Amino acid sequence: MPPLAGARAGARGLGGWSRGARRACRIDTRDCRFDTRSAVRWARRAVAAAGCGLVRRLLPGPAMARLLQVAGVLALLAFTGGGVAAWLLTSEQVRVTIAPDSAGALDPDAPIARLEERVGVLETDLRGLAAALQSNLAALDTSWQERGDARAAPIGAALQRVEAVLAELRARPAGADGALGERLAAIERAVGALRAQPGSAAVAATAAAAGAAEESAPAVSTPVAVESPPPPAADVAAAPASTAVAEPTGGPAPQTAGEPAPRRASFLAFQLPSDDFRFDERRTWSVIASLSRVGFDARSTLHDFSGATSKLSGELTADLAHPGEAPTARIVVDATGLTTGLDDRDDAMREHLDTAAHRDIAWTMTGFAARRIDVDAQRIEGDATGALTIRGVTRELTMPVQMSIDGARRLVIDGQAPLRLSDYGVPVPNKLGVIAMEDEVTIWIALRARPAPRGAASAPPGGAR
Amino acid sequence: MRLGALGLAGALCGLGGCIPSNVVAVEDRRVVDDLGTVAWGPVARDDLRGLFHAIHLDGPLAGVLRSISYWFDADGTFTAAALFAGPPPSYRVLDGTWELAADGRLQLGAGAEPADVARSDDLLRLSGADGIVVLQRGVER
Numbered sequence: 001m002p003p004l005a006g007a008r009a010g011a012r013g014l015g016g017w018s019r020g021a022r023r024a025c026r027i028d029t030r031d032c033r034f035d036t037r038s039a040v041r042w043a044r045r046a047v048a049a050a051g052c053g054l055v056r057r058l059l060p061g062p063a064m065a066r067l068l069q070v071a072g073v074l075a076l077l078a079f080t081g082g083g084v085a086a087w088l089l090t091s092e093q094v095r096v097t098i099a100p101d102s103a104g105a106l107d108p109d110a111p112i113a114r115l116e117e118r119v120g121v122l123e124t125d126l127r128g129l130a131a132a133l134q135s136n137l138a139a140l141d142t143s144w145q146e147r148g149d150a151r152a153a154p155i156g157a158a159l160q161r162v163e164a165v166l167a168e169l170r171a172r173p174a175g176a177d178g179a180l181g182e183r184l185a186a187i188e189r190a191v192g193a194l195r196a197q198p199g200s201a202a203v204a205a206t207a208a209a210a211g212a213a214e215e216s217a218p219a220v221s222t223p224v225a226v227e228s229p230p231p232p233a234a235d236v237a238a239a240p241a242s243t244a245v246a247e248p249t250g251g252p253a254p255q256t257a258g259e260p261a262p263r264r265a266s267f268l269a270f271q272l273p274s275d276d277f278r279f280d281e282r283r284t285w286s287v288i289a290s291l292s293r294v295g296f297d298a299r300s301t302l303h304d305f306s307g308a309t310s311k312l313s314g315e316l317t318a319d320l321a322h323p324g325e326a327p328t329a330r331i332v333v334d335a336t337g338l339t340t341g342l343d344d345r346d347d348a349m350r351e352h353l354d355t356a357a358h359r360d361i362a363w364t365m366t367g368f369a370a371r372r373i374d375v376d377a378q379r380i381e382g383d384a385t386g387a388l389t390i391r392g393v394t395r396e397l398t399m400p401v402q403m404s405i406d407g408a409r410r411l412v413i414d415g416q417a418p419l420r421l422s423d424y425g426v427p428v429p430n431k432l433g434v435i436a437m438e439d440e441v442t443i444w445i446a447l448r449a450r451p452a453p454r455g456a457a458s459a460p461p462g463g464a465r
Numbered sequence: 466m467r468l469g470a471l472g473l474a475g476a477l478c479g480l481g482g483c484i485p486s487n488v489v490a491v492e493d494r495r496v497v498d499d500l501g502t503v504a505w506g507p508v509a510r511d512d513l514r515g516l517f518h519a520i521h522l523d524g525p526l527a528g529v530l531r532s533i534s535y536w537f538d539a540d541g542t543f544t545a546a547a548l549f550a551g552p553p554p555s556y557r558v559l560d561g562t563w564e565l566a567a568d569g570r571l572q573l574g575a576g577a578e579p580a581d582v583a584r585s586d587d588l589l590r591l592s593g594a595d596g597i598v599v600l601q602r603g604v605e606r
Contacts, residue, residue: 267580267593269573306489341487408527446494
């Protein structure tokens with residue numbers, strides 16, 4: 001296309017655009033309905049009209065100028081009125097909601113909710129703890145009550161015995177025996193201590209020991225030594241309130257029967273159960289064969305000799321502070337284990353004892369009469385009476401014995417008594433009437449026993465001692 | 466005849482005289498632990514290695530223990546088995562570390578009190594507030 005023709009076509013295009021614009025700028029007031037689409041459309045037309053006004057202003061003609069001014073004013077008024085009308089129509093249908101700007105924003109109420117939840121959990125736990133504590137306290141109260149009841153009976157009995165002895169002693173002529181006053185004072189001190197602290201087992205044991213000793217003493221001329229009644233301060237080992245305090249230092253601790261209480265690790269690395277050994281507790285002791293020996297001493301025309309063995313077993317059940325209260329004991333010796341140092345003599349001895357038919361020599365204690373009870377030193381002296389069976393023949397035998405507690409808390413029992421072999425049907429050895437053994441021999445015991453576990457039968461001796 | 470009888474009696478008396486009296490003295494009737502005469506000395510770390518069995522328990526621990534055995538390893542660990550009196554009697558075992566301090570005290574495990582330890586030949590003596598344990602070196606089979 002030549003340039004001149006292009007210019008003409010451009011002019012025609014501009015003219016066409018101008019005519020279209022003029023037609024578009026005609027204002028039709030009938031379209032001014034107050035709705036959004038009409039307002040928009042009307043606004044478009046107003047803008048077009050404003051554009052047309054600009055065009056018209058470029059064009060000559062006062063009428064056109066006036067018309068455009070009027071149209072512009074009307075357009076502005078219509079635009080403003082349309083906006084106001086649109087706002088009035090839609091204001092009641094619009095709800096303003098302020099939403100969080102993101103999902104991860106912190107809820108100001110969340111920490112409070114968590115705190116409330118934790119408080120609720122704590123309250124639940126606290127209620128559970130309170131219930132458990134109440135239950136445990138109830139069980140503890142029941143346990144203490146039962147324990148107190150169990151202790152009250154022997155203490156009451158001991159108190160009655162002591163008071164009976166006191167009454168008996170007061171009835172005797174004053175000054176009949178020099179030891180009477182001392183004994184009376186000692187017993188009165190014991191009674192006073194007993195009344196002052198009825199829950200103290202050690203004081204009760206001392207008073208009861210005094211009473212038991214009194215029972216065993218047949219006459220005032222053979223006084224029973226009750227040495228150093230323990231002062232109340234010495235009773236902490238037996239006092240329930242003190243045991244718990246003393247437990248961490250290795251003292252005795254409350255212990256359920258048959259259920260050793262665990263404690264700290266000892267130097268052996270093991271946690272050793274507390275050993276609440278008490279001298280005034282009825283308990284079973286098992287003889288430790290490897291640390292025990294029984295035997296006899298015999299005299300003959302030419303030389304004296306002894307026979308001994310550690311082949312034995314035995315048990316003793318007693319309250320050492322009250323050994324006269326229904327003690328039981330049984331010791332069984334394997335007669336084949338007796339040795340005298342000479343094989344020929346041992347053979348002859350077994351033949352005389354008829355060990356093939358009567359292997360065991362047994363002694364069963366039936367009673368104990370205390371002569372001396374020292375609770376502080378944990379020593380007892382007295383006469384143990386029992387039935388001794390040798391070669392199938394049973395005779396009563398009374399043996400003076402001494403009992404004590406050693407450093408390993410073992411019960412050490414020593415005693416001896418004479419007996420005649422002929423009483424038990426044992427032939428007295430005699431060789432040609434020249435070498436004769438005396439009929440009377442002295443039998444002796446040197447035993448060590450360990451406390452058997454509570455509620456269990458004695459176990460066989462172990463390897464370690 | 467009389468001379469024969471006298472001779473026989475004399476022979477028997479002479480024979481009897483060859484047999485000494487062996488009456489056990491009263492103070493010797495008890496079974497005595499020979500450990501009282503043992504000369505105890507300090508312990509070196511090498512003395513502790515190996516297997517030990519208790520041959521003597523003394524003190525409060527004797528009331529609750531029947532026996533105890535240890536194996537001390539060279540790497541500072543140990544294992545032990547103790548026979549508790551019960552009821553019923555039962556074995557318990559544990560493992561841990563051992564350390565011999567400069568003051569001669571043996572620490573068995575972290576929570577235990579240190580033990581005074583001494584040695585004599587194949588014997589080892591551990592002592593503490595709960596008593597005394599004498600261990601003898603055992604034979605590994």
